[in-house]
Amino acid sequence: MKDGSIGVAVIGAGMAGRAHAAGYRSATTVFGADLPEVRLVAVADIDAAVAEEVRRRYGFARAEQSWQAVAEASDIDAVSVVVANHLHREVVEGLLAAGKHVLCEKPLAPSSRDAEAMVAAAEHAGQVTGVGYTYRRSPAVSAIRDELRSGRLGDPIHFNGHAWFDYALDPLVPMTWRYRGEAGSGALADVGSHLVDLAEHVCGPVLDVSGASFATAIAERPVPIGTTTGHGRAELSGEMAQVENDDIAVFTARFASGALGTFSVSRVAHGNPDGLGFEVFCSNGSAAFDLQRAAEFVISDSVPPAKSNGHRRVFVGPEHPYIHQGLPVDAPAGVGHGTADMFVYQTRAFLNQIAAIDELPPCASFADGLRGIQVLEAVAASANRQGATVRVA
Amino acid sequence: MKDGSIGVAVIGAGMAGRAHAAGYRSATTVFGADLPEVRLVAVADIDAAVAEEVRRRYGFARAEQSWQAVAEASDIDAVSVVVANHLHREVVEGLLAAGKHVLCEKPLAPSSRDAEAMVAAAEHAGQVTGVGYTYRRSPAVSAIRDELRSGRLGDPIHFNGHAWFDYALDPLVPMTWRYRGEAGSGALADVGSHLVDLAEHVCGPVLDVSGASFATAIAERPVPIGTTTGHGRAELSGEMAQVENDDIAVFTARFASGALGTFSVSRVAHGNPDGLGFEVFCSNGSAAFDLQRAAEFVISDSVPPAKSNGHRRVFVGPEHPYIHQGLPVDAPAGVGHGTADMFVYQTRAFLNQIAAIDELPPCASFADGLRGIQVLEAVAASANRQGATVRVA
Amino acid sequence: MKDGSIGVAVIGAGMAGRAHAAGYRSATTVFGADLPEVRLVAVADIDAAVAEEVRRRYGFARAEQSWQAVAEASDIDAVSVVVANHLHREVVEGLLAAGKHVLCEKPLAPSSRDAEAMVAAAEHAGQVTGVGYTYRRSPAVSAIRDELRSGRLGDPIHFNGHAWFDYALDPLVPMTWRYRGEAGSGALADVGSHLVDLAEHVCGPVLDVSGASFATAIAERPVPIGTTTGHGRAELSGEMAQVENDDIAVFTARFASGALGTFSVSRVAHGNPDGLGFEVFCSNGSAAFDLQRAAEFVISDSVPPAKSNGHRRVFVGPEHPYIHQGLPVDAPAGVGHGTADMFVYQTRAFLNQIAAIDELPPCASFADGLRGIQVLEAVAASANRQGATVRVA
């Protein structure tokens, strides 16, 4: 931190990179005001035009074309790594070696081997590191977690989670890196990883997984002309290519607490643009969340008289995590928030950690990121072994 | 059929027996009018007072105290068997031998061995036989099934089902037969059986199951004084007894169609009095049902323009199965219906089969009942074998 | 009552008449068992074929073609009058003079003048009389009413009600008696009357109405060939006729309690097959009901901690009015019910009154029926006087 301020950069200027950039831009506007000055220094992308556009749009000082340029810059203290998963390890290790604090997008790495190396590198380096499990910043998820931790609902005994998205439903969405790789690297890694993280965030660690099965609903996809990003259609070459990984994944799990769970994951779930959610049943209550209605959650307990009791739909408001100072001060309940806000909370938490401000829950650690990968690897192993129960490493 | 009329009886006058009695009483009031006269002849229960009360309430002619009295009565043609599961085989075989048509409550028998014998007995006897999978008579479930069969939504690729009830959540609900028996005889057999039947009814046969796991949330329950029925509290003896079977069950499944599914079952699901439901995703649409809102269902397809598309909440009405003539003629959409109505449709279908009227889908057959048991046995086997994949017999 | 039993008849065998017939048929199956025997004696309709079909379907002994035949029958004690509104007075007065108990469909009469005469005739006769405000028998509405009466939610201060139906939305639905008559005799009298009755049932009497306005969305309708009943299409003559009365009605009201209310009424409300509902706000809570989800209601109060508080969606169950013994004994919550069940509860209440059994709230009285008409007349007067405030007589 130069002069007590924090210089920040984002590597990777795609959809998620822009969300990180927006997070840094708004990080000072939320919560307490004692954060050091945040200098918006650099946006890096191999596509110079993209880097420049994002730089200008979010008010950063420089556009760069390599992560090395960021690593070498003396005016940069903290970096978000938002590049393709297989590049995470190289970039993160380089940045750590250069003394930067690093917030890495999830999943931390393509394999637990890589992730273990990154955990070791982070421990050795000693800077602040975090993984971008953004949905942990959902005020509603946080409120449910707090309820469970308070013990008021009793012990969690049963979890039912889904990660239903529809971005791959259109057979004309072209072949990209998303559709290549071994079983488990598809829907499971892309959207199921969020679900697994939420499950553990709310209910504690998963002990073992079982009954895993994968399916590919759309067997082949048209090959695009050139490289494509995002989820949309593109200009096509006329050729087709085999989809290699999972459109759908299912499994059951046992948590360390003894709770049982089901996990239903899909990228071809018709009618679900953003269907990440769960129900958690406890011995004295239950709660539910759906990202499609992120500004609310459902809770059931035994407080009111039976004849007027039932699921309560709670709109998040000043009583709930993040909202009080996360949105404009004194914001009433029900003003709504979106995924973009969760990125703001996440970057704020990362900056807080750097500044040693104890205000928000810290980012998911690299160890958490490793663990998420270990669960996914256990799921893939269960599928490979005819559904056998596989203990999470 | 004496003089072309059908004499009916109900054996077992508990909660479900009364629902059958009500079904016979109203069977002529719905659908086309050409059903033969239905004579309400007898209600049988070992508890004479209960039999008499139900007889009087539903306008039957006689109260009996044994199933044999029904079997021997020459004025009875068709019988509902609504007694404890372990008695099904004896009673049903006796009735079949006496030439009666039999509608047996689900599950058909406590084991596939018994159920196989009953299938053989039914084939040998040649009368009409059926199993009371009442929820197949849900207009909304039927509408979803019709949609899937029409092919309009494409092939089913992904199923997510839950059977969440809360009748066992209260630790003071006393020890009864419900809580005794091997793993799988608890929530799985009681409410999971309905879910499995609906899953196969809508998506076709399950090929194999995997990852099964059971849990008992409430380890012991108070022993009541005397015998108790129903789900409620009772006078207690002061002693406690171990709960033997499952409060919670989870598993995954693969359908013959290739679709993958998750199944989440509980009798301790806080806030869910009657939470039986599912989502089914197809290649070109999706649908969802929840028994707690039985008069509606959700459908998603690709018909309207994207900017006004989304899940449609359809209130069942004259366009849907059962409703047109099932409720008062010309009933508009949205007038609602309940489980009681499904029993009316079910008894009507059973009577129709006896009278060879082709108006409604026939009752689930004994073969269907056997199959349901085979799936549950496969689930139990998977749980016993550490979640291994088990093919349904 | 001949030999302690009650002989019943239904005059008018259309859609609502059949609902009454079904109600009588099932009246003994619900609630306590001490109701005298109910003899299903006669169904009367000027259309002999219709009368005979309904007789047979619901198991009545005789079909008749005139109300006089019912009035003269010595084996009939209680009669439902379900004929066209303008015939109510003549038929009811004739039946009362013949010593029958009378349950008259709503609205009681076409004018307060007629209704006043019927109130006087009922008082003079001394038999049991009632008006068929069936929705008062909704378990959810009753539960809300009980909550308000308990005072737990504080005083009602604000009411918002809607009666949105769509049966007249199709311009090819032909011209019938529904579309003839003065302003206020259309949607307001047909469906708004239910809303007004519910409003007063829940919040107490309306003091005055204001700001009333009517609109006719579909100015003319095709003339059918012959007479048509129901809401559907029919064979058309090729001619068109002017719609005379209101498709839409709006007004505000002040209750005697000081609460203010808005009323929104339509028979051309796209997407609402059966949209009768309201929100009522009190000083310490609020509640809401929608007939399209009749098996549930919403309540908000200040009991739970703020961070887990919100609207509670309560599924009606054994704790709620009607359900405990209204459905098969020991029915759990959430099994659902429909408009047909409300007719059963209504006829049961009528029979209870005849047998002097104090078990259910009595039927709406003829005085209540008169009052409902007076409110509607005040609304029409407000519309005629440019929205001026009109006190309910």
Add this chain to the structure above:
Amino acid sequence: MKDGSIGVAVIGAGMAGRAHAAGYRSATTVFGADLPEVRLVAVADIDAAVAEEVRRRYGFARAEQSWQAVAEASDIDAVSVVVANHLHREVVEGLLAAGKHVLCEKPLAPSSRDAEAMVAAAEHAGQVTGVGYTYRRSPAVSAIRDELRSGRLGDPIHFNGHAWFDYALDPLVPMTWRYRGEAGSGALADVGSHLVDLAEHVCGPVLDVSGASFATAIAERPVPIGTTTGHGRAELSGEMAQVENDDIAVFTARFASGALGTFSVSRVAHGNPDGLGFEVFCSNGSAAFDLQRAAEFVISDSVPPAKSNGHRRVFVGPEHPYIHQGLPVDAPAGVGHGTADMFVYQTRAFLNQIAAIDELPPCASFADGLRGIQVLEAVAASANRQGATVRVA
């Protein structure tokens, strides 16, 4: 615009002022990238500490203590006026005279007389002027408006709107300026004004209003010590003061199109933190919106087959106004947004108007602001005249 850039300032640093500040800070991050540079110059508030905190939090260059300082600053081009309503005219006229572009919070002025003067001043000055009817920027409201304008749903015939908030429900919320003033200056002006604007935005101009009535649910409130802002509790003096204006307001309206409407307004609506919404019925469809679920809307039309038709719940996404480029580029549907985002869209639209960029609908004009006040004055007049119909000036 100095050097082609736009210098901006916010006068008033309370809750809404901060929302404007956040809007300016993020205005460049959304939509097309060709907006001139936006310089965040000044935040002004009579409370110097508040001004400084907001300045620092949102990254503005200077804190000021008077609007005059803003008016006189040569580096400021565009100003948001977010001060108490009775100060609007003086501040706005001063800023216009100084050549500034002005975005004024709603309502434009305390009276139509003042608003007329401001309209005249704006016309004379010739700069860009706008009124902060922020909810017009709701993507869902905009999507509904587009649907109606497209004619696909037919003509609007029936509107039902509510503005239900609960900020005044707590009797210990102290006496502030909100609770003083003539009838109509309470809930009607504060939250009803948003509803009226949305109604006209979606359905076109209101012709006349009728049946208006006001009520005060909480007659007196505790007097705080010192000045209080926001909606919360405060330290109390021990004295009580009479609430002068309306907690609840109701009225009906006729639109120029012939459509009829009801309006239900409250600041004491239990369980509604932010309940602004409406249903609009057209001759061939209907639509509904509720701010508590701002990221979705409901639409009903006649496109799909009847048996799978029903209300569609549409999650706003890339197909809808604002979302495509308003959130991080390529954002999928369902990522959610909140009131804060609408402020970003609003300030962006204001800046676009200044830069003559034709990208978004322009801000509501001062003439629109005047009209909104005229409707509210007509409502107050109707209430004063016993609910008589009053034509909007």
